[in-house]
Amino acid sequence: MRYREFAINIPINIRFGDNGEISVDTDSPEKDNEIMVPPLQQKIELAKAGLGKQSKVASELLQDEILDETTDQED
Numbered sequence: 001m002r003y004r005e006f007a008i009n010i011p012i013n014i015r016f017g018d019n020g021e022i023s024v025d026t027d028s029p030e031k032d033n034e035i036m037v038p039p040l041q042q043k044i045e046l047a048k049a050g051l052g053k054q055s056k057v058a059s060e061l062l063q064d065e066i067l068d069e070t071t072d073q074e075d
Contacts, residue, residue, distance in 0.1 A: 035060050 015023045037045065037057055049058035 037061075 011026065013025050017023065035057055042057075042061055045055060045057045046061060048055065049062065
């Protein structure tokens with residue numbers, strides 16, 4: 001692939017203050033703490049967790065998601 005084939009979109013906010021200050025931040029700060037792990041690495045991390053190793057990635061993968069109360073549940 002050549003460099004012309006890549007498109008990178010980075011959402012940022014640029015704010016100009018009254019006193020001339022410039023502040024730059026990302027669009028969604030809650031996404032800064034996400035751990036991005038490819039599927040094969042997830043499998044390895046889960047195998048390690050099964051053997052007793054504790055890691056941040058394994059704890060994120062094994063964390064139960066909170067279901068929204070508005071979703072329909074099958075009986």
